[in-house]
Amino acid sequence: MRVFRKMSRYIMQTDVLDSQFTVLEMMILAANLKLGKELNLKQKLEVIDEILGMLRLKDTLNTMAQKLSGGERKRLCIALELVNNPPVIFLDEPTTGLDDLSSSQCIALLKVLAAGGRTVICSIHTPSAKIFEMLDAVYVLAEGQCVYQGKGSNIVPFLKNFGLCCPITYNPADFIIEVACLEYGGSYHEPMVEAVGNGKVARWSPPAVEGETTTTKTDTTSGASSFYERDQFDEEISPKLLEAKCSWWLQYKLLLVRMLIQMWRDKSYIKLKFYMNIVLALLVGSLYFGMGTSASKALFNFGFMFTIVIAYLYLPMMPVLLYFPTEINLLKREYNNQWYRLSSYYAAMVTSKLPSMFILAVIYLSIVYLMSSQPLEWFRFAMLFTIAFVTALTSDSFGLLISSRLSLVNAMFMGPVLAVPLILLSIYGIGYGGGTYISPLMRFLMHLSYLRHSMEGLVASLYDYGRADTICEDTEIFCSFKKSKVLLAFLGFENMHYLWSLSCLMSFYLLFTVAAYFMIRLRLKHSEVSPIFAYVIQLLTKYFNFTSYNY
Template sequence: MILAGAQIVDEQSVAYRPEMSGTVRPSASPSNAPIPVSPQGPQGLKQTVAKIPKRDPVDIHFSNITCTVSLGINKGQKQILHGVHGRLRPRQLIAIMGPSGAGKSTLLDVLSGYRISGVGGAVFINGRGRVLKRFKRMSCYIQQDDRLQGLLTVGENMMLAADLKLPTKLDKYEKGEVIEDILTNLGLYEHMNTSAAQLSGGQRKRLSIALELINNPLIMFLDEPTTGLDSSSCSNVVELCRSLAHQGRTIVCTVHQPSASLFALFDHVYVLAAGSCLYQGTTANLVPYLQQAGLPCPMYHNPADYIIELACGEYGEDKIDYLTNKAENGRDLSWFEEPEEIPSMEALRKQYPLSVLKEQDSGPAGEETSQSNQTSVLIKRGFMKAKRDSTMTHLRLVVNVVVGIMLGSLFIKAGNEGSRVIENYNLLFAILMHHMMSPMMLTILTFPSEMSILIKEHFNRWYSLGSYYISITLVDLPISIVSCLVFSIIVYTMSSQPLDVVRFLMFFAISLYTVLVAQSFGLMIGAVFNVVNGTFLGPALSVPMMMFAGFGVTLRDLPPYLYWGSYVSYLRYGLEGLIGAIYGLERPTLDCNQAKYCHYRYPRTFLKEVAMSPDMFWWDVLALTVFVFVLRTTAFLLLKWKLNAVR
C-alpha cells in the first residue's frame, strides 16, 4: 500500500511511481474478467433478470458535438461544447470528468438525447446514425437529484415501475421475481417496506438505479451519481455501476473530482475543459499520457486531481490547448485498451445488419405497455399517494370543514331572512372565493414538485404524457367531490338556505364546477411556472375574475368597453349559478322576522337589483363546463410544451 495525496490506495490503482509512468499498463480489472457474485450487496451483481429479452451491446460514437445555449433576452448565446469527439465502448464504466463549467452535464444531456435544442454534430449507435426514438427504448438517464416517490415504499416503487415497464403478460409473481433479484443484488431487499423519503443518500441513489434496471437498459447515463454521498456510499454506487457495465451495458457517469481509489474503479475516462476534450482512454493510461505530453503527474499525487488542475488552467491556459490538440479533441483512440481491436464504423454495421436491428426494434416495441394499462397503474399510484399525503387529502378536507364552519357561523340563518339578503349575497361570493383560491393555490404549490419526477419518468419512457394527465385528473376528482360536498353541507345547513333537494344539488353542482375550473387554472399556471412565480401570478390573474363577476359592480354598471370581461370571468357564471340556485325557481316570499321593512323580501326584486336572471342556471353550467375543458386542454398543451422546452 502507498499513500496517494490524502488517500490510502492499493498499488494496482492509480498511484504511479515515476519509473512506471512510461509504460502503458492494462486496466486493473479488464472488461472481460469474470465478476465475482457477492450476496452482500452491489459488489457482484449477477445476471438474474432472465424474463427480459437480451440484446446486443451498444457501441456509441459521437462526432463534432457542439452545444449552444441562450443567455436570455438580448444577452446573446454561449457555446458550451466545441466540436468534441469520442467513443463509448460497451462493457465499460466510463467517467466524464472536468472542472465546474467544463460541459460534463451538457455532454451527458446531449448523448442521452435529453438535450436536443442548440445541438450540432452526430451520434452513432453501432455504426449507424442514432434514431432517437429507438435509442430511448434501450437507454435510461438517471439525473443528479434523486427523483423518487417519497410517499411510497421501496417495494411499492419497484412494483409500480414493473407494472409500467414490463410486459402485461407477466403476472405479479414473475414481476416480483425480477424485483426481488434486483433489490437483493443492490442491497435494498431489507428496506423493501421503507418509504423512499426515509432512505439514506446512497440507498436513494441505488433505488434510482434499481427502478431503471427493471426493463434491463443497455445504456445508462448517470449525472454526478456520487454527489452528496459519503466515501463508503460512493464506492458502493460506483462498484454497482462497474458490475452492471461488465455485464454488457454501456454506462456513462459524470464525476467532478473523485478520490484516487474511486477513480481506479472506472474503466475509461473522458476529460473535458471549457467544452473541449483533453483526454479519453483507460484510467490506467492517463498517467503515461501525461508523461508523454511532458506534463508528468507528481509522485504520490492523485491523477484525477492533477488532470482537473490542468483542466482548470492552474498550470497555464496553454496546457489546455496543448492537451486538446494532442487528444485531437477526442478523435485519438490510441490510449484505449487494445486500440487496434476497436472496430470501425463499417465493421460495426456489418456486425449489426439492419435485419438484426429490425428484430431488436420489434422486441422493445412489444414490451411497451398499453396506454390503458399505464393509466390504470398511474391511477393506482395516485390513490396510494393521496391516501398518505397530508396536504393534498387530509389537510384539504380539514380546511374545508373549518372554513365551512367559520362561514356558517358568521352568516348563521341568513338564507331565509328577508332582511339579510345582502348578507347572504356576500356569503355566496365568499363561498366562490374559497372554491377559487384554495384549490388553485394548492395546485400551484404542489404541482411543480411533481414536475421533476414527471420529466424523469416521461423521458425514460415509463408512460405517455396523456396517461399521466388523465390519471391526475381522475385521482383528484373524488377528493374534490368529497371536500366540496362536506363544505357545501356545512355551509348550506348552518346558513339556513332553503331545504330543497333540487336547490341543494344546484348549489353543489355550481360549487364543484368552480372548484374544477380553479384547479384547471392552477394546473395551467403550475405547468409553466415555478412555485415563486406561480404564487404571484395566480392571485394576480384572479383579481380580474373577481372584478368582472358582478359583485360590488353589477353587470349593468360595467362600462361598455369592459363588458366583455364578464364573459371570460368564470366567477360570473359561478355567482349567477349560485344566485339562481338560492333565489331562482320562483322562490316564494322570504320571512321578515328581524326587521320591520325588508326591501328584498321578494326574490325577484333582488334579482333585478343585481341584474342576474334566475333562468340562466343551465347556461351557467354549460359555460363552466367549457371553462373546464378549455383550461384542462390548455394546461395539457402547456405541460407538453414545458417538457419539450426543458430539453
C-alpha cells in the same frame, strides 16, 4: 435519435423517489408499468428479487423510501430502471452526497452492470483514485471541448507528452482536472484537444516506440467501432424493445391506484384539509346565520354566495401551486425513462382528485347551506353544489396551468396575483340594474372571468326557478327585496341562465385542463419557450424581482 432515447435510461443526480411507498411497492409498480402483461406476478417478483439482490437492497424491501440512506436511495433509483434491462444507462454524478465507502460501492455495482453487457455512462467531477481505477473509459471535457479520451491509466503518459508531470502523491483525475481548469496555464488546452481530435479519436494510447514524442491516433471509424461497438446499433435492437409493454388503460389504472394511495397515506394533509373545511364552513355559517330567507338581508345573502366563490377559488388552487412544481421532477424521471405515456399520467392525476374534492365539497356546502337557512329544496342544493364543485375543478386546473411552467416560488406568487382580476370582474357592475352603464368592452371582460359565471350560477340556483317570496320582518317599513325578481334586477342578473353559466364553467374547465396538459408536455420535451412568453417572463423578472425561471 428517437430509437436511442427509447432504449436508454437517465438517472438524475438528485434521488427523486416517492416517499409514500416502500422499496418493494415501487419495484412492483415499475415492473407492472415496464413489463406489462408479458410476465405474471411470480415472474415479476423473481426479476425484482434478482435485481435487489445484485444491488444489495433485499434487507430494505419493506422500508419506506424516505427512511433509506443516501447510498440505498441511489441504488434504488438504479434498480427501478433495471426492471426491463435497458442496454444504455446514463447517470448524473452518481457519487454526489455519498461517503467514500458508499461511492466506491456504487461504482463497483455500476461496473458489474457494465460487465453484464450494458453501457453505463456517468458524469463524475472529482473521482477518488480507487473509483478512477474502476472506470473502463474516461472522457474529459473543458470549455465544451474534449481534452482527453481513453483509459484512465493512460492519463499520466498523455499529459507527460505535453511536459506535464503528475506528482506521485497526486490523483491523476485531480491533476487532469486542474490542467483542464487552466491552473497550469492556457497553452495546453488546444494541443490536448488536437491530440484527441476533440473526441473524434476513439481513444488515446501511449506511443508504440519508446522516446516518440508524438501521439498516435487510431482510425476514427474503425477505432470507434471497436471501442464503442455502436456502428450496427440500430440493426441489433429488436423492434419489440421500442414497443410499449403496457396499454394506456393499464397505465391509467396503475397510476390512479398509486395516486390514491399517496393521498390516503398522507394522513396529516388529509386531516388538515378536513378540519380546515369544517372550521371555515362553521365560520362562514355563523357570519351568515339565518340570512337565506330574510328579505332585508338579501344583499348579505349575495355576500354569502360570494364567499363560496372565493373559497372554491383558493382552496383547490393553492395546494396545486405548492405541490405540482415539486412533483414535476418525479414526472420527468419516469416519463423520460419510458415508464408511461403522459396522457395516462395526466388523466390519472385529474381523476384522482375527484373523490376527495367531492367529499369535502359535500361537507362544506351542507354546513353553510343549513346554517344560512337557504331554501330546503333538494334541487336547489343540487344546483348550487354542481356550480360550486365545477368552480373547484376549474380553479384546480387553473392552478395546474400556472404551476405547469413556473417554479414553486413564482407559481405561489403568480397564482394569487392572477386571481385578483378574476375576483374583481366576477362582481363588477353589481347594483347597476340592467347594466346599461357597463360598456361592451367591460361586459366582454366580465365574462372572461370564470368566477363571473360561477356567481351567476349560484344566484340562479337560489333565486331563480320559482323562488318563493322571502320573509319581511315586522319592523321593516319598506321591504324592497321580497320578490326574487326585484333582487335579480337590482343585481343585474335578470337575464342570466343557469345552464348557460354551467356550460361556460365547464368550457373554462376543459380549456384550462387541456392547456395545462400541453404546457406540461412542452416542459417535458424541453421545447423552446414562445418568444412572447419569454418576453413576458423577462419583464416580470426585471421589474418584480422574480427568482430564476424554471423550465
